[in-house]
Amino acid sequence: METLLLDGETVENNAPMESLVDAVEAAFAAYDRGDATMPPKSYVDLPQYDGDFRSMPAYLRADDWDAAGVKWVNSHPHNEERHGLPTVMGTMIYSDPETAVPLAIMDGTALTTRRTGAAAAVATDHLAVADATSMGLVGAGVQSVAQLDAVATVRPIDTVVVADADADRARAFVDAVSDRFDARVGSIAEAADCDVLSTVTPVRDPIVESVGDHTHVNAVGADAPGKHELADDLLAVAKLVVDDHAQCTHSGEINVPYGSGRLTDADIHAELGAVVTGTKAGRTPEDGVTVFDSTGLAIQDVAAAHVVYERASAAGAGTAFDLLGLGRDSA
Incomplete structure (x- = not known):
C-alpha cells in the first residue's frame, strides 16, 4: 500500500473550509463522547536553538469514519532572521487505524492554519448571535485570513474590520479580501465592537479591554504560558468555553488569570x-x-488530515510512494 506525499499547496487545495468545519465539529463531539484518544501534547525544549518541538498524536471515531495521526511541529521564533525559515513548521503523519499503514505524510503548517480557522467557526456557530454579519480581526496575518474564511461559512459576514500594529499588513489584508467583503482598517476598539471578533496576536499584555455587548470572541493568539490578549475583567464576565481544560489553563488565553x-x-x-x-x-x-479559548488540539489535526487525504486520494493529487517497501516484498 502506497503513502501519499502532500505538500502545502496540495493540502490547501484539498481542504475546503466547509468540509473542515464539519470534520472538526465531529472531532469535538467524539472527544466529548469518549470516542477519541488524545495524549497530552509533549514538548522537546531546545534552549540552545531558542526553540522547541511539539508532538501531537490522536485517534478519533466519528459516526462513519475513524482516523489517527500525529503532528510534529516546531516553534523557533528566530528562524526567519537567522535562517530565512518560518517560525513554525509542521509535518502530519496520517495513518490507517486498523492496519497502522501511513496513508499520507503532509504539510502540517497549511493544515494547522486551516483547522484552527475551522475550530473557531465551530465555536462561532454555537456561541455567536444567529444574525451576526460583522467580524473584527485583531492581527492581520495568515491565520486571520483562515479565521475570516471559516467564520463566513457559518454566519453571513459582510462587514470586516481589521486592526494590526503594522499598518501595511492591515492594508494588505483588506486588499486581499475586499472582493468578498466590505473590509476596512480600523482600531482595536472598532474591531472589538463587531458581532464576532478573532484575536490572533502573540502579545503578553492584554490589548482588548472591552467588546460589544453581544460579541463572540475567538481568542486564538495565546499558545504558550504568559500569552494573554483579552483583559481579565472581560474574561471574568464572559461565557467562557475552552477547547481543552488542561491546555487552556496551562497555555491558552486564560492561563495568566487562571x-x-x-x-x-x-x-x-x-x-x-x-x-x-x-x-x-x-x-x-x-x-x-x-x-472561545482556542489552543489547538491534535483531534483537529487528525480530522482535517482525514478530509485532505480523502479528497486528495479521490483526485489523484500528491505523490504516491512505497514508504514501507511493501511493493518490493510482493514483487
Missing part, C-alpha cells in the same frame, strides 16, 4: 465538545459576551 486565581474552574462554562453534543448549552438569549 494561574493568579483571578479565574477559577467556576468561571469556565464548558469545553467546546460538550457544547457541540448539547451536554452544555451554547448561546442562550440571556447571554452577552462569549469567549
